[in-house]
Amino acid sequence: MNILTFDLEEWFHLLDHKGTKTEKEWNAFPERIRHNTDRILELLGHHHQKATFFCLGWIARKYPEILRKIVAEGHEIACHSDMHQLVYEQTPEHFREDLRVAIRSIEDACGRKVITFRAPGFSITNEVLWAFDILAESGIKIDSSIIPTGKKHGGFPYLRKAEPAIIRKNGIEILEFPMSTIKIARIQFRFSGGGYFRLLPYFLIKQLMEKSDYMLTYFHPRDLDPGQPMIKDLPVYRKFKAFVGLNNAEKKLSAWISEYPFINMETAVTLVDWDKVPVINL
Numbered sequence: 001m002n003i004l005t006f007d008l009e010e011w012f013h014l015l016d017h018k019g020t021k022t023e024k025e026w027n028a029f030p031e032r033i034r035h036n037t038d039r040i041l042e043l044l045g046h047h048h049q050k051a052t053f054f055c056l057g058w059i060a061r062k063y064p065e066i067l068r069k070i071v072a073e074g075h076e077i078a079c080h081s082d083m084h085q086l087v088y089e090q091t092p093e094h095f096r097e098d099l100r101v102a103i104r105s106i107e108d109a110c111g112r113k114v115i116t117f118r119a120p121g122f123s124i125t126n127e128v129l130w131a132f133d134i135l136a137e138s139g140i141k142i143d144s145s146i147i148p149t150g151k152k153h154g155g156f157p158y159l160r161k162a163e164p165a166i167i168r169k170n171g172i173e174i175l176e177f178p179m180s181t182i183k184i185a186r187i188q189f190r191f192s193g194g195g196y197f198r199l200l201p202y203f204l205i206k207q208l209m210e211k212s213d214y215m216l217t218y219f220h221p222r223d224l225d226p227g228q229p230m231i232k233d234l235p236v237y238r239k240f241k242a243f244v245g246l247n248n249a250e251k252k253l254s255a256w257i258s259e260y261p262f263i264n265m266e267t268a269v270t271l272v273d274w275d276k277v278p279v280i281n282l
Contacts, residue, residue, distance in 0.1 A: 001271060002215040003177065004051040004262035005078075005144070005193075006040060007118065008033070008059055008066070011222035012231065013084045014242070015121050019233050023058070023083065032228060033059060036221035037066050041073055043250065047257045051075050052265040054118040054144075057082035057102030064109035071110045076264045078116035079103055079140070086123040087131050087145070096134045103138060116265055118218075119145035122179050125156065129169065129282050136172035142269060143167070144216065147179040147190075158280045163214050164272045169282040175274065177265060180216045182208050193218035198245030202252050209260065217262070224250040 012029040014020045020029075044051055053070050055077060060067055071077060082102035087095060103114045117140045124131045124145040135143060146156040159165055162181045167174045180192040190196050191208050192215055200208075209215055222228055226246040230239065245252075263271070 001213065001268060002209075002217070002260055002262045003265055003268050004044075004049060004217050004257065005118075005265065006051055006053050006219050006221070007080050007120075008037065008053045008055040008070075009080065009084060009220060009222075010059070011036075011225060011228040013056070013120075013220075014231070014234075014238075015084070015086060017231075017234065017238070020231060021085075026058075030229065032225060033063060033221060034066060036225050037070070039224060039250070040219075040221060041069065041075075043254055044075070044257070045073060047254070049257045049262050050264045050267070051262070052078050052116065054078045054080035054116075055106050056080050056084055057098075057105035058084070060102075060105040060109040067106065067110040071112055076116070076266045077106060077110050077112050077114065078118065078142075078144075078265065079106055079114050080118050081120055084120045086121050087119045088123050088125050088128045090128075092130050092134060095128075095131060096138070099134060099138050099140075113139075115140060116142040117145065118143070122147045126158075132167055132169050132174055132282065133172065136174060140174065142175045142177065142265060144177040144179070144265065146176060148181060158282070159278065161278075162212075162216070163277065164268075164274075165278040165280055166274060167280045167282060175269060175272075176280070177216055177268065179218065180212065180214065182212055192216060194220065194223060195241045195244060197252070198223060198249045202255060205252075205256070206259075219253070224253065 011032050012020050079102050082098045148159040165176045167176050
């Protein structure tokens with residue numbers, strides 16, 4: 001099962017950086033989301049692939065025409081929060097309000113019901129398990145916010161393998177699609193999106209993929225945009241992470257989705273035998 005997803009956010013929506021944290025800073029940067037989304041949609045259309053787009057509420061309010069175009073071309077719309085903040089840096093009240101505004105903004109923009117969510121940075125962790133209660137009360141039925149190994153913004157101890165699961169907590173149930181990893185020499189590696197995809201050579205990505213029976217990709221429009229500006233006050237290692245492999249990323253993704261079949265999350269839900277997946281009782 002190969003699931004194709006994109007996080008619909010701007011090139012400057014970087015986490016853990018003071019100069020790109022809030023809307024005040026965002027308004028100082030030029031817009032690139034329209035052109036970059038058009039390139040992605042053209043690529044998907046050329047290869048007859050469908051994807052899930054996890055959208056920021058902020059994007060939905062500023063550029064509702066982008067969401068309408070995504071829907072018109074047959075892709076799925078999901079929620080990526082409103083203001084792109086890490087979950088574990090928020091209070092439950094803040095998270096609830098951010099989610100409420102995001103869902104309303106996305107649904108108003110595209111006319112589709114939102115039932116699927118991904119936290120920025122896969123940042124639902126063991127310390128903020130209350131997030132699942134709030135997701136459920138907000139109408140979210142499917143989540144893609146956890147990673148079954150260590151990561152700067154997350155790491156979820158209850159799931160030892162990257163595979164679909166059911167999360168049960170306080171009488172609620174959410175279908176979970178965790179971030180993909182592959183185990184090599186007892187270490188879980190990530191390779192299916194973002195900087196990891198841009199950094200690794202294509203032949204290695206293919207080898208790792210063929211060893212995996214579950215693949216969840218996660219790309220951002222900026223991952224395919226070699227012309228994006230440089231944020232000057234980023235640390236050197238962040239500049240490397242932001243720009244490594246950009247020149248070949250679109251060509252690499254085009255080859256990938258031409259060689260392998262992908263589905264969106266809406267389709268993936270129908271293909272999983274939910275009676276046989278792990279159940280995580282929280």
